[in-house]
Amino acid sequence: MITAQDVGGVHIKYLYHCRRQLWLYLRGIRPESLNASVQLGEAVHDTSYNRNSPVDLGAARLDFLDGRHWVHEVKSSARPTEADEAQGRHYCHRLRNLGIDVKGAVLHYPKTRRIFRYPYTPEGAELAEADIAEVLTVASSSASPDRLSNSRCRGCSFTDYCWTE
Amino acid sequence: MTDVRDIIACAETDINTAVIALLNRHRINVHFLSYYGDYAGSLLTSATSTSGETVLAQAQLAKNTAASLEIAHSIVDSCAFNVRRVIDRKLLTRPYSVLQNTLRTAESAAHMMGAEGTFRRSAWEVLDTKLPDWLQLGGRSRRPPKNAGNAFISYVNGITYARVLTALRLTPLHTGIAFLHSSIERQRHSLVLDISEMFKPLFAERLLLRMVSRNQLKEHHFDRDANQAMLSDPGRKLVVQATRDEFAFTIAHRSLGRPVAYDELLYLDALALTRRCLEGTPYKPFRIWW
Ligand code: SF4
Numbered sequence: 390m391i392t393a394q395d396v397g398g399v400h401i402k403y404l405y406h407c408r409r410q411l412w413l414y415l416r417g418i419r420p421e422s423l424n425a426s427v428q429l430g431e432a433v434h435d436t437s438y439n440r441n442s443p444v445d446l447g448a449a450r451l452d453f454l455d456g457r458h459w460v461h462e463v464k465s466s467a468r469p470t471e472a473d474e475a476q477g478r479h480y481c482h483r484l485r486n487l488g489i490d491v492k493g494a495v496l497h498y499p500k501t502r503r504i505f506r507y508p509y510t511p512e513g514a515e516l517a518e519a520d521i522a523e524v525l526t527v528a529s530s531s532a533s534p535d536r537l538s539n540s541r542c543r544g545c546s547f548t549d550y551c552w553t554e
Numbered sequence: 555m556t557d558v559r560d561i562i563a564c565a566e567t568d569i570n571t572a573v574i575a576l577l578n579r580h581r582i583n584v585h586f587l588s589y590y591g592d593y594a595g596s597l598l599t600s601a602t603s604t605s606g607e608t609v610l611a612q613a614q615l616a617k618n619t620a621a622s623l624e625i626a627h628s629i630v631d632s633c634a635f636n637v638r639r640v641i642d643r644k645l646l647t648r649p650y651s652v653l654q655n656t657l658r659t660a661e662s663a664a665h666m667m668g669a670e671g672t673f674r675r676s677a678w679e680v681l682d683t684k685l686p687d688w689l690q691l692g693g694r695s696r697r698p699p700k701n702a703g704n705a706f707i708s709y710v711n712g713i714t715y716a717r718v719l720t721a722l723r724l725t726p727l728h729t730g731i732a733f734l735h736s737s738i739e740r741q742r743h744s745l746v747l748d749i750s751e752m753f754k755p756l757f758a759e760r761l762l763l764r765m766v767s768r769n770q771l772k773e774h775h776f777d778r779d780a781n782q783a784m785l786s787d788p789g790r791k792l793v794v795q796a797t798r799d800e801f802a803f804t805i806a807h808r809s810l811g812r813p814v815a816y817d818e819l820l821y822l823d824a825l826a827l828t829r830r831c832l833e834g835t836p837y838k839p840f841r842i843w844w
Contacts, residue, residue, distance in 0.1 A: 390607065416607050416832060417726030420825075533833045550829065553822045554809040554838065 390415060390528050393521050400524045401479045405472035409534040410547050411527050420546050459506070460484065460494045467500045474507055475520055481509040482517035560585060560720040562713055562794075569597065583723060585716035592697060592708060593715045598723065608726035612831040616731050625830065625837055626663045626734040626748075630670045632839040633751040637677045639842045640760045641684075649676040663734050681759060685766055688773060698782040703762070705776055705783040706793065710758040711750070713797050718753065719746045721820040725828045749823055752840040756816070761796055770796075805844060 391400075403411035453461050460480045464473055477494025484491040493508035507513075527534070542548050560583040569584070574597065577584060584597040615621050634653050638646040649672075656669040675693070682690040682703075691703040699705040722729050722745060731737050732744035734751070765771045775789030785793055801817040814822065823840045830837035 413832075418608075418828065418832075419726075420724075549810065549822060550825045552810055553826055 391525070393525065396479075396521045396524045398476045398479055401476050401520055402472045404520060404524050404527065405470070405475050407534075407537050407541075407545065407547075408527050409536060409551070410545065411524065412530065412533050413547060413550065415528050418547065418550055420549055454484070454489075454491075455495075458490055458492045460491060461497060462494065463497045463499065465500070467498060469496060469498065469503075469505050474505075475516070477507055478509070478513050478517050479520060482514055485509070485514070560716065562587060562716050583720050585719065587709070587712045587716070593712050596716070596719060598719075608828065608832055609728045609731070612727055612731050615831050616733060616737060622733045623660070623663065623666075625827075626666050627657050627660070628837060629734050629748055629751050629839050630657060630666050632841050633755070634670065634673050636752055636755040636840075636842050637674070637759065640755045640763070641677050642680050645680045646673075646677060649673050663736070667734065681763075684763060689762075689766060689771065698784065700781055700783065702771075702773075702776040702778060702783045705785055706762055706771070707758045709785055709790070709793055710761060710797055711754050713794070714753050714757050715746055715750050717801065717817065718750045718820050718824075719743055721817075721824045722746060722749065724821060725824045727824065727828055727831065749820065749827070749839075752823065753820060756840075756842060757797060757800055761793075761800060765796065808843065 399414070400411060403414055455461060460477060462473075462477055462480070466473075473496055474494075477496055481491045481494055491509055493506060496505045496507070498504070536542065536551050539552070542551065545551075561577075563584055563586045577597065586594040586596065588594045615625075631654065634650055638650050653669050653673040657666060660666045660669065678691050678694055682692065685691075685703060688701075689703045689706070690701070691707070692701065694707070695701075695704050696708055699708045719729065722743070727745060729743035729745045732748045735744040735747040737744050762771075770792070771789075775786055775792060776783050777786045802815055804813040804815045806812075807814040807822075810822075819840055826835075826839075827837055829835045
């Protein structure tokens with residue numbers, strides 16, 4: 390259904406957040422347009438860093454690459470997560486494969502005015518490869534992964550789908 | 555602007571290319587109703603939610619006779635449940651249990667629709683006993699509606715159809731593959747007909763009874779002649795407004811634990827059917843629970 394080349398930042402993010410979410414997303418369940426928090430995410434995007442135009446990498450999309458080769462990403466959440474880090478790593482990995490000497494990822498959290506730097510390392514490259522392989526495994530599974538516990542679903546834009554009776 | 559999902563055009567409308575581009579950019583569908591409130595057609599934004607795998611699962615389910623009859627059964631049952639709930643629980647007890655018995659042994663969707671028709675006829679008769687003479691239906695008639703009551707029902711059903719179409723377009727389901735109505739029928743969105751079944755009584759019959767009891771409907775709200783009727787301009791305004799308010803009305807949702815608008819119920823039902831197709835989870839079509 391998808392190949393390693395098609396794996397993008399959203400897939401990585403969902404892989405870390407909830408495998409079921411990734412599985413559903415790959416099957417066209419896209420509840421985002423109905424969810425207020427996603428619209429907010431887009432608004433943050435538009436206002437905070439409009440001087441820099443996003444770099445389009447096919448499936449991967451990042452906010453901008455600065456002159457010293459750090460990938461920058463703007464997050465609408467308050468706190469960094471493992472998923473955010475994995476996503477940054479994924480973008481670095483993609484750029485490296487394109488021959489760009491990326492130094493690492495910088496994640497911006499305008500809500501709490503915090504900035505995190507994650508240098509790109511050989512271990513990071515291995516993890517990024519493993520994540521891509523894992524996305525493909527979830528993609529090819531014929532059965533849907535189980536739901537997370539109700540409390541961990543809070544705030545997920547797929548709750549309408551997963552929890553409606 | 556971002557949370558407008560559809561526009562229902564109830565009067566003559568001109569649309570040009572720039573408007574189409576704007577609507578498409580914001581993913582807003584426009585649905586057109588005829589004078590009678592029949593669904594006339596839509597200007598749909600390009601489908602971004604489709605998914606080959608989901609449509610295949612849906613098609614497989616529709617071709618699986620046992621599975622699709624089960625879905626058709628639950629749709630007809632829920633529809634009748636809601637009709638009874640809205641019109642008269644007591645007087646429709648018998649027709650409802652007759653219907654349920656027929657459904658248990660029905661061997662085709664057409665058979666089920668026939669049984670539903672019989673139940674519906676009893677329900678229309680009971681409904682008439684609660685309406686003033688000039689609003690009585692005397693049986694259902696469409697295109698054109700024979701009288702004021704039918705004109706009202708047609709109009710609200712037309713709006714409901716349009717809203718269900720919008721809801722379904724937000725899911726990856728194919729609107730042409732249905733379980734109760736025959737698929738790809740006369741180029742209609744047959745799945746919209748399926749999902750509309752449960753919601754028509756929630757809006758049309760319920761609103762009619764309420765507006766009658768509040769004495770809101772007047773003869774000048776309709777243009778009538780010997781054998782047909784339609785809403786007059788003031789009538790259409792009134793009915794469109796009342797229906798819109800109804801769609802925006804919110805209730806506490808049981809399993810989601812938050813308030814949802816009636817409008818969202820259509821979408822949630824479409825999601826439940828998506829889950830049935832994709833994951834095989836039992837589909838329990840919408841029933842009025844309050
Ligand atoms: S609602 Fe819960 S189970 Fe469903 S995708 Fe979101 S986190 Fe996963």
